[in-house]
Amino acid sequence: MIALLLRDLKLAFRAGGGFGLGLAFFLIVVVLVPFGVGPQTELLSRIAAGILWVGALLACLLSLDRLFALDWEDGSLDLLATSPLPLEAVAVSKALAHWLTTGLPLVVASPVFGLLLGLPEAGYIFVVLSLLIGTPALSFIGAFGAALTVGIKRGGLLLSLLVLPLYVPTLIFGAEVARRGSEGLAVQTPLLLLAGITFGSMALLPFASALVLRVNLR
Amino acid sequence: MMPELGKYAGEVLSSYAASLVLLAGLVIVSLRASRKAKAALEALEKGRQDG
């Protein structure tokens, strides 16, 4: 499984591998919002935490259809299915690779983008913390969506439609941690719930993803 | 016969109108689809019998 993970990471970093695409999209969202709502710092600081979360979520969403699609197209997924590695492990590995190449960079970049949006000082630690805990959920939930649509030609838009409602609880709790933290309020409840969603997704969704992959590989 | 709806007449009537249109639309679409499927299947099965 480690070998599979390393291979996916290597592929992502290669040219055309898609690394940096998520970050670029995150930047685009962060730059576009002030153009949309006006440059007043007072307004921007109030919505900064939310914008960062929405931007991170959309950036994750964008890179999801590559998750299984490339291996599906060249037949590697069939090979993986017949290998001694259980499909559940393949699903975990793919989701982790997605997180390491898309989610984690977003976490690291978020303070810089927070600066662009006038994020209140108190908010930085909470934005980073909530994204760090929440982005794995986005990857694992996204992997399930990607598995559902892997066999569908140009299924990218459908993938977004399917995954978006699944993302809502993660977004709400993540953004609540970031927002409340920025305002100096207590964050224990949303933080615990966010962590719960992440650990639940990581523990349980690979089984659903594997089931769905098996159906599509029939 | 019409009850005194007072100042909320617009709200109440539009709710009822919208709902009834949606419900009726659903029924009509479902009935049409049913008839079409029935006819298509019968044509196919008749084809099998004759052919």
Add this chain to the structure above:
Amino acid sequence: MRLNALWEYANPVKFMRLTDRVLPVVSVLALAAMVVGLVWGFFFTPDDFRQGSTVKIIYLHVPSAMMAISAWFMMLVTSLIWLIRRHHVSALAAKAAAPVGAVMTIIGLVTGAIWGQPMWGTWWAWDPRLTSFLILFLFYLGYIALWEAVEDGDTAADLTSALCLVGSVFAFLSRYAVNFWNQGLHQGASVLRAGALVGDTEERVSNVFAVPLFISMAGFVLFFIALVLLRTRTEIRLRRAKALIARERLS
């Protein structure tokens, strides 16, 4: 009737024969209950002290909202039956129910928004109940879209069942997330509390409104059942037609 005998209707032929007889009856009952409930509610109930005549919207809003949730729950059960017992009728029933549930959700949203306008002063409010229904609508859309996008029937049934299962967990989570996110303007679950029929207090729905409401709710339930039976019959026919065409192509 033995419970096991119920599974015989998972056989498409038996299902068609049974519904040949049952569907007309259910349809008539549905029409009767809906007409009685809505006419009684619209014409023969008083206005509410605080809400004026808008209280009449309750006869549409509450039943449709209830059906929006119940339809999804039915889809969940039938999806599970498909995954475990591979009964095609079950999978097709789930497919048939989705558009009905989606329309119920729309009616719930539209009537909810219209009802809320004079009370809350806005055409749309991100109130927890309304927001949850909006999310539910997105779940319905995704489910329906997935059925349409997949060519093979059995694969589509498997994928949509998996989506329904996972979706249900997240829909449930969303409800609580949305409540957390916005404490909200909506009235509590006053209709379905046991005491709803007893007396007229601040939070409860008085008798005068409750009886036609329950009749409307029964009407909507029967309407749902009738439509799902009708639509499932359509799906069964479509599937059989597809199989016949495929067989002809082979020979």
